[in-house]
Amino acid sequence: MEEETETEEELRTRAERKVKKAAQLLFFRRHRNPGVKGWELKKALGDNYMDVIAVLNSALHRFGMEVKRISKEGEGEGEVEKSEGKEKTERDRFIIVLKNHLIEKASGARIDDVAMLSATLAYIISKQGKVPRKTIEDFLADKFSKHRIYSALDRYIRQGYLGEDDKVLYIGWRTRAEVDRKSLLDLILSA
Amino acid sequence: MKPDELSRLINFCKTIQKEGTDPFDLDVKKFLETLKQYLKKWKHLDDLLLDAEVLSELTKIIKLQGKWIRDRSSSFYIDPVLMELKLKMLEPVQLANALFKSWHPIISMDRLTPRRLKEGLDYWNALLPFSERKEEFPVASTLEITLSIEDLIDLNVLSETEFEDSIKIISKDLEERGRIEYRDFIYEDDFESSIKKAYLTSYLVSEGKAELDINPLEEEIFISPCYIKTKANTGEVRSVPISLSYEDWMRWKRKQKQKRNYGQEQRGR
16 A cells, blocks of 8 residues: 555656656747757657646646647647647647736837737738738838838848748748737737 | 740749739639640640649649638638738737737746856867868859959959950960860869950850850860851850859869870870
C-alpha cells in the first residue's frame, strides 16, 4: 500500500516537473521568434507532450491565457487538440497568448501605426489573403505619408504580422497567432 | 491560336496566382475548348510543350477557383469593395481600437541566464578581430552590371579615340588570326585585358565586322572576321550572352600552359 502511494506521488511529481518545464519552454524565448516547435516539446517532455500541454493549458486558463498552436500552412490551427496527426503537430509552433483581449493599453506602438496595421490586415483578409504591396501602399497613402507607409510595412514584415513574397503581401504567422481575424472584420464593419 | 497566345495565356494564369485576382476572370472552359481544337495542328515539340504548360496552369486556376468559392462561403468573406470603403471612412483611432479588441498578444519573455552570459563571453574571447576576419569573405569575382562606352569613358577606362583605335587593333588581330575559338581570341595573359577585349569584340560583332558561329552541342563558339560587311544586316539579329569569369579565364590559362608544355616536350624529342 505504501509502495503504491509512493509511486503515485512520484508520478505526480514527475508530471508537475514536466508541466513546469513546458511552461518555461513556452514563456521564455529560445529563438528569434517566440514559441516552441512540436518536435522540441516532444524532445524535452517525451512522447506524451500533448498531454503535458493540455495540463498546462488548463492551468493557464485560470489566468486568462492559453496555449495556441500555429501551423506553417495556416490550416488547422487554434486551441490545442490531440486529434491532429502526430507529424503535423510536431511541425507546428506552440505559443502562449492572452485568451481575452486586452482591456488597457499594452503596446508602445503609435496609434497611427496600429491603425495602419489594422487597415492593412483587414484589406488583405478581404482580398482573400494576398495583395500586391504597391496596392496596399496606394491604399494607405490616402491617409498616411508614403515615407511612413514604407517603414511601417517593413516593420510589420520584420515583426511577422505580414509576409512578403515577390512584392505580394500576405498575412504573417504572428497575425495568425495574435489576431482574431473574424472579430477584426466584424468590428471594422460595425464601427 | 498561335504559340505567342499560349505564352500570353500562361502569363495571365501566373499573374492571377501571384496577385490573387479573381480566378474567374479567366474563362477556363473556353480556353480548354480552344486548346482541344488546335491540339492536332501543333507539329513542333515546343508547341506541344507549351500546350502542356497551359494545361498545367489552367489546372492551377481551377484549383484557385475552388478555393475562391470556399473562401466566399466562409465566415471570413466580406465584399472587398465594401471593406475598402469602410476602411477609408474610419478614423485611425477607430481602426486601432478594432485591432486592439481582436488582439491576443503572445506572452513571451527574453531573459539572460548566467549560462548564456558565459557562452557570450566565450564567443567574444574566441572571436578574431574584424580586420582578420575580413579575409574570410573574399570580394566576389563576378559583377552583373551593364556598362556603355560613355560609362567607360566617364570611368577613364577608355577615351573616345582610344576606343576607336582599340576597335581597329582588335579587328586587325581577328583578320590576321582568321576563324578562331572565341575564348582563345579574347583571353590574354591578364584577366583585365581579356575582359576589355571581350567588351570591344562585342562591338565588332554588333557592327557586323565579326561573326559568331555557335555550336550548342559541343559548347563551342568560334569567331571569324566578316569580309562582306552587308551580311550582318541580312540575317536574324539576336543577342548572344557569353559568360566570362575569372575562374573560366584561369582554366583557359592552365590549358594553354599544358599545351605549351606538351609542345616543348614534343620538340625536345
